[in-house]
Amino acid sequence: MIDPLLADSGLGDAEDDDFDAIEEPDSLLPDHRYLDRELSWLAFNQRVLELAEDPTLPELERANFLAIFASNLDEFFMVRVAGLKRRILTGLAVPTNVGRAPADVLADISAEAHALQLRHADVWTTQVKPALSDSGIEITEWDDLTESERETLGDYFQAQVFPVLMPLAVDPAHPFPYISGLSLNLAIRIRNARTGRQEFARLKVPPMLPRFVAVPGGGEILRFIRLEELIANHLGDLFPGMEVLDHHAFRLTRNEDVEVEEDESENLIQALEAELLKRRFGPPIRLEITDDMDDVTLELLIKELDITDQEVYRLPGPLDLRGLFDLSRIDRPDLRYPPHVPTTAVAFQPGDSNERPDVFKAIGKADVLVHHPYESFATSVQAFLEQAARDPHVLAIKQTLYRTSGDSPIVQALIDAAEAGKQVLALVEVKARFDEANNIVWARKLEKAGVHVVYGLVGLKTHCKLALVIREEDGVLRHYSHVGTGNYNPKTSRIYEDFGLFTADPQVGRDLTRLFNELSGYAIEKKFKRLLVAPLHLRRGLLRLIDRERKNAEAGKPAHVRIKVNSMVDEQIIDALYRASRAGVKVDVWVRGICSLRVDLPGVSDNITVRSILGRYLEHSRIFAFENDGDPQVLIGSADMMHRNLDRRVEALVRVTDEAHVQELTTLFDRAMDDGTNSWHLEAGGVWTRRTEDADGNPLTDLQDETMVQIQRRRRKRSVR
CATH class of the missing domain: 3.30.870.10 (Endonuclease Chain A)
Structure with missing residues (x-):
């Protein structure tokens, strides 16, 4: 039976046998033709970090990108790294999309994630924090405060912080406490003045309190101190009669991916609620510590949390920079993107x-x-x-x-x-x-x-x-x-x-x-x-549409594939794009996040161009456009090119038929792929290079700003009429 959408698209003569032939492995495609999906995700988060490093962006936006990087990385560990570890521990480890053992990929992830987290900490310490200070927002340390400021903050501590703190001792009568995932903690070593024995205590930094506490009396300069810094300088109030020997911040990430085994007879809501309770107690997968933590404290944490040295991340700066989201409450519009009010269509x-x-x-x-x-x-x-x-x-x-x-x-x-x-x-x-x-x-x-x-x-x-x-x-x-x-x-x-x-x-x-x-x-x-729906028909429909472009190219007809997605991972789709490229089809891929497609395969990917755009807005739309010998076919919808979207989700793409809408979508796409647009280019070895200036040093076009202006202009043109 012919899919009516594809029949409408000119593929009415495509039989299922023909489709099966498309799916067969192509001996002309090289074995190592995919980029590792996990490392590609880390490359995406590096692009987020590069926005924080961009001195042309407003200072509070740069801080926000640091927070986004941290939040992204947390989710990556809680889901992707946790999944790899689970498969290794359960003996269900299968080779990754590049044919490597999960244990080897885990080692690669650890090395790359360590490097990125060090870079992240450095960007805050040496770039964004000083830039904020130059603009009148200072994140200060306790030692830099005056005596009067310390007294005022001491009063704030006693009134607003001290009552909600819960120090937990560790001794024969008090076992090592449960450390919740993503919580910021202080590991404290104290000496009992009566016995002279050293003890250990854990103190959780309350997540419901502001991460940055305003220092009063700063005048035009806004000054803040981190909450954990304020707490650390009042530990004597929490342990009266004890000598505080040392304290260090640490943070634990746990496996928080939910696995619900569905069955027709069970109540999904109840099963999910039970699984959400388990999420809090997932096994540890990452321990972040400050770079000054002593070996005694670290060894205790490693032992009690049952974590490996590879999973320890020693960082030269404050932990949990998600807290920079807290700076969004600062009323400094001059340090943000100019306001944009959406127009009515x-x-x-x-x-x-x-x-x-x-x-x-x-x-x-x-x-x-x-x-x-x-x-x-x-x-x-x-x-x-x-x-x-x-x-x-x-x-x-x-x-x-x-x-x-x-x-x-x-x-x-x-x-x-x-x-x-x-x-x-x-x-x-x-x-x-x-x-x-x-x-x-x-x-x-x-x-x-x-x-x-x-x-x-x-x-x-x-x-x-x-x-x-x-x-x-x-x-x-x-x-x-x-x-x-x-x-x-x-x-x-x-x-x-x-x-x-x-x-x-x-x-x-x-x-x-x-x-x-x-x-x-x-x-x-x-x-x-007019719909392509997963899981049964979407992959098959897209493969046919891509293959039609291949056949058109071989027949000397115009052929062009444009795909905009968040992630490009699915091997069958990638192989179809390789085959199309090899036949002479121009293939443009606009991807925000993961991309396992390579552009450095001679004779295979010569006609493939991959771009990524990150900025003020999170690029989230999915567009699929096919030249179709001069009669463009364009679809939009919810599906990314990942196994889960094509095989394990209900997704829908709708075909756009209005000529003006088709033109709008293809024009947007072509502007994104233009060399005059500020974007990241995928290059050999999976390296992404940001292009922000032309050969003469002039800034390239910001696609999002340009789109904003064009749509505002479209509205004004209507109002003039």
């Missing part, structure tokens, strides 16, 4: 009467493509669902929820719709990593309001971003659909770059109706008209 702008626009009327006229955060989430996606909730002609709303904010107006709109008597279906993916607890809360709140809440299919995460509104118009039911590349999350929509397509196309409406019915029922087996 032209189709959704109010008319001359300035009345609230009718979203359904606008979508009914023509498909609407919205580009966040340049165009407003609130006046598009949120307005779409809120209007649906209050519209008496709307009969039903169906939506997927993967990650959403704690005070989500999206969730509230679904609740309002259910309370208004509409049929509402919410597919809540409670297994969204590190958002599990939040999603469980919202799932229960939705259920109490009368929303039909389902949790997807056994063994699959539902990652697609879909919303469907059924509206009665003149006795006929009409479908209004939204297919997006990003989550229904108003908060992240301000910093995540994403696309969303609104359409009243009945074909898309029928596709989504069938897909939602299958998601709330059983396995996804059907094929669709």
